[in-house]
Amino acid sequence: MSNAWGGTTATLGYRGTQANQPPNYTFSKRDPNQFDTKNVSVGDFWMNQTTPSLWVLLKLAGTMNSEGMLATWSEVIMGANGTIDQINGDTGSAFPVAGIIDIIGSTYIETIASGNTLAIGIQGTTQHAIQVGAAAGSLNSLPLGTTGQILKSNGAGADPSWENESASGAVTQVNTDSGNVTPTAGVIEIIGGHSISTEGAGDVVAVSVSGTTNHCVQIGNALGAISSVANGTTGQVLTAQTGADPIWAAAGGGAFVLIQSQTAVTQAALNFTTGITPTYHSYEIVMDSVSDATSSNNFVQVQLSTNAGVSYINTGYRTGGSVTTGLRLFALTDGGSIGSGTSNLYNVTSGVGYVTCVSSDIVVIEPGASAFNSAEFSSYETAATTVNAFRIVMDDGSVFSGNFSLYGITH
Numbered sequence: 001m002s003n004a005w006g007g008t009t010a011t012l013g014y015r016g017t018q019a020n021q022p023p024n025y026t027f028s029k030r031d032p033n034q035f036d037t038k039n040v041s042v043g044d045f046w047m048n049q050t051t052p053s054l055w056v057l058l059k060l061a062g063t064m065n066s067e068g069m070l071a072t073w074s075e076v077i078m079g080a081n082g083t084i085d086q087i088n089g090d091t092g093s094a095f096p097v098a099g100i101i102d103i104i105g106s107t108y109i110e111t112i113a114s115g116n117t118l119a120i121g122i123q124g125t126t127q128h129a130i131q132v133g134a135a136a137g138s139l140n141s142l143p144l145g146t147t148g149q150i151l152k153s154n155g156a157g158a159d160p161s162w163e164n165e166s167a168s169g170a171v172t173q174v175n176t177d178s179g180n181v182t183p184t185a186g187v188i189e190i191i192g193g194h195s196i197s198t199e200g201a202g203d204v205v206a207v208s209v210s211g212t213t214n215h216c217v218q219i220g221n222a223l224g225a226i227s228s229v230a231n232g233t234t235g236q237v238l239t240a241q242t243g244a245d246p247i248w249a250a251a252g253g254g255a256f257v258l259i260q261s262q263t264a265v266t267q268a269a270l271n272f273t274t275g276i277t278p279t280y281h282s283y284e285i286v287m288d289s290v291s292d293a294t295s296s297n298n299f300v301q302v303q304l305s306t307n308a309g310v311s312y313i314n315t316g317y318r319t320g321g322s323v324t325t326g327l328r329l330f331a332l333t334d335g336g337s338i339g340s341g342t343s344n345l346y347n348v349t350s351g352v353g354y355v356t357c358v359s360s361d362i363v364v365i366e367p368g369a370s371a372f373n374s375a376e377f378s379s380y381e382t383a384a385t386t387v388n389a390f391r392i393v394m395d396d397g398s399v400f401s402g403n404f405s406l407y408g409i410t411h
Contacts, residue, residue: 023056031055037069046073107138132159194225219245234279237410256284261405264392266293268399272406273309273389276349280408283345285329285392287362290339290402292332298394300339301326304355304380305389312391319378325395327357330364330374339364339374339402344409351386354379 023043026032032046032055040046046055059072087094087101094101103118105111110123122139125131129141130151145151145162152163164186174181174188181188190205192198197210209226212218216228217238232238232248239249259275276283285302292298303312303326317324329343341362347353362374394400 031075032057032071032073034070034072036073037071040071045076107136130160194223196225217246234277255410256407257410259283259406259408261403263403264290264401266399266401268393268397270392270404271309271389272391273305275406275408276388276390278349280410281347281350282409283348284407284409285343285345286405286407287329287342288340288403290332290400290404291337292394292398292400294396294398296396297331297333298396298398299324299326299331299376300329300400301378301393301395302329302343302345302357302390303327303393304385304387305391306385306387307389309389309391312389313380316381317378318381319376324378326393327355327378327380328376328395329357329359329392330362330376333364333366337364337366341374343376345390348387352384354381354383355385355387356380 023045024041026036026040026044026046027049028046029048029050031048031051031053036046037060040057040060042057042060044057046057047053048055054076055073056076057071058074060069062069084096084101087103103111103113103120105120105123108122108124110121112119112121125139126141126144129144131139132142134140140159142159143162149162149164151160153160171183171188190198190200190207192207192210195209195211197208199206199208211228212226213228213231215231218226219229221227227245229238229245229247236248237255238246240246257280259280260272262270262272264270287300290300292300301317301324303314305312314325315323317326317328319328327345330339330341332339339362341359343357343359343362346356346358348355357376357378359374359376362376363371364374365371392400392404
């Protein structure tokens with residue numbers, strides 16, 4: 001059936017003068033085309049009962065090249081759930097006007113419609129830039145940083161910014177014994193002061209003591225730093241001065257300086273070859289828990305050397321009226337006896353007079369029997385001998401054990 005949109009000649013229509021008429025429907029088993037122009041008016045519907053689909057006639061007009069009217073049909077697309085009557089937003093609602101609702105982008109938001117798809121996206125950002133909130137509730141693009149920079153907060157009142165900082169983290173303050181320092185343009189300077197120097201390389205700052213003199217003793221000075229005391233000469237001792245820096249000076253008489261300590265463990269000789277120099281003319285040997293492995297009456301003795309221990313002198317010694325093979329220190333009376341005490345050697349390195357040995361402070365213990373004091377006085381019979389080494393031996397060549405410490409005596 002067909003009827004004009006304003007159909008005044010409709011056989012099926014509304015009553016009244018010039019009453020608007022309802023559209024007519026054409027039912028078919030196919031879709032309409034441009035040549036379906038008969039018995040139809042603009043606004044009529046075409047129903048394809050096979051698909052099914054609904055079409056509406058939008059235009060009915062010819063062209064310069066057509067031989068009659070051409071129809072423009074448009075398919076009516078309906079959603080599965082029907083038409084959209086309302087769209088609700090975070091605040092407020094939108095309603096169709098003439099069947100249309102506009103979804104329009106705002107700051108940093110754009111909408112793009114194509115076919116049956118509506119894409120909503122962010123726009124206006126700078127490539128690679130960090131986005132931060134803006135005062136209007138939208139976004140701002142931060143200026144791009146350079147390689148290695150880190151993002152630093154500038155507080156609640158400003159956007160963060162890219163800053164040059166160390167790879168291991170942002171240093172905002174360095175505390176010291178007194179006060180603190182903060183970076184300027186990302187840099188803190190660590191500068192040396194009195195007797196201190198600094199050296200930076202890579203990610204390391206080395207802080208060192210500087211300005212000292214090789215081998216010199218360091219003392220405090222008026223600036224609260226340190227100063228070097230002038231080097232002394234061999235044998236001098238550091239001597240205090242009231243209200244002034246200490247100095248190196250010749251030692252007062254009788255000062256003992258430990259040269260070397262050794263332990264003999266079941267051995268035939270114990271050599272002392274270092275520290276026997278003209279610095280000390282006299283020496284003291286301190287002995288502890290000295291014993292031998294024989295049961296006879298044997299003497300612990302010293303044999304001298306004038307060639308730094310290459311060889312040792314084993315003749316020319318005298319103890320009392322007897323010629324001996326060394327300077328006698330004390331006697332071990334049997335295999336179980338133990339001796340401890342001190343012996344003094346005199347005129348050892350002077351090169352004049354005679355080398356002598358006095359052992360007057362020796363205690364020998366015979367376990368289960370007795371304890372007694374042993375005293376020996378010996379000398380080397382060759383005058384003007386300069387000694388630079390000696391060794392401890394038993395007069396019969398047997399092995400012995402014990403602790404021995406050698407001290408130089410300053411004069």
